[in-house]
Amino acid sequence: MSLDKILSIATKPGLYQMVTQTRAGFVAVSLLDGKKMTVNLxxxxxxxxxxxxxxxxEEMPLLEVFKKISIKEGANKxxxxxxxxxxxxxxxxxxxxxxxDEDRVYASDIKKVIQWYNILQANDLLDFSEPTEAAEKSAKPVAKALTSTAAPKSVKPSAKNSSSKASSAAKGGGKTSKAAVKK
Structure with missing residues (x-):
C-alpha cells in the first residue's frame, strides 16, 4: 500500500489509515489499536x-527515507x-x-520517522513497489479532500449592480440610516 491513505493526526498518537470520506470529514482506523474514529476536516x-x-x-520524500531504513534494517524493525x-x-x-540537514531536521522529527516506520512495518504496510496509475488517480482526491477547508466561498457582486449610473441612494433618494442623519 502506498502512503496516500496513511495519516498523522495532530494531538493523536500513532498513525491512522483513512477508510472513507464523510460529509464533515472522514473515518480513520488507528494502526496502533484498530479503533475507528471520525476526524473533522x-x-x-x-x-x-x-x-x-x-x-x-533537496527535500527527500518520506517513502524514500523509509526505503533507506528498510534496506539498512533488512525489512525488519x-x-x-x-x-x-x-x-x-x-x-x-x-x-x-x-x-x-541537521539544522532543519530535529530529534523530534527523527523520533516520528522511526516510530512511523516501525508502525507501518508492524502492520505490513511498507510496500516499495511503484504505484499503478489507478492507485495514483484514487489517491489524489484523498489528498485534495484532506487539504481542502470548509470555509465558505466569497460572493462576488453581480455585474448588474456595477452599472455606470449612480444608484438612487447616491442621488439623494432612498432611505438613509440614523447614523448618516446624526451629526
Missing amino acids: KSNVSVLSEIAIYTLQ TSISHKADKLALEAYFFEVLPNY
Whole structure:
C-alpha cells in the first residue's frame, strides 16, 4: 500500500489509515489499536505521502527515507527505539540518510520517522513497489479532500449592480440610516 491513505493526526498518537470520506470529514482506523474514529476536516492532518525530509541538496520524500531504513534494517524493525536519546537518534539517522540537514531536521522529527516506520512495518504496510496509475488517480482526491477547508466561498457582486449610473441612494433618494442623519 502506498502512503496516500496513511495519516498523522495532530494531538493523536500513532498513525491512522483513512477508510472513507464523510460529509464533515472522514473515518480513520488507528494502526496502533484498530479503533475507528471520525476526524473533522478542521483537524490538523498530514498525509504521509506529502511529507519530506530536508537534505542538504533537496527535500527527500518520506517513502524514500523509509526505503533507506528498510534496506539498512533488512525489512525488519529499526535497531533503535524512537525513545532513545537525541545523540543516538541523530547517529542512527546519519547512517540512514548521511546528507540530511541537521539544522532543519530535529530529534523530534527523527523520533516520528522511526516510530512511523516501525508502525507501518508492524502492520505490513511498507510496500516499495511503484504505484499503478489507478492507485495514483484514487489517491489524489484523498489528498485534495484532506487539504481542502470548509470555509465558505466569497460572493462576488453581480455585474448588474456595477452599472455606470449612480444608484438612487447616491442621488439623494432612498432611505438613509440614523447614523448618516446624526451629526
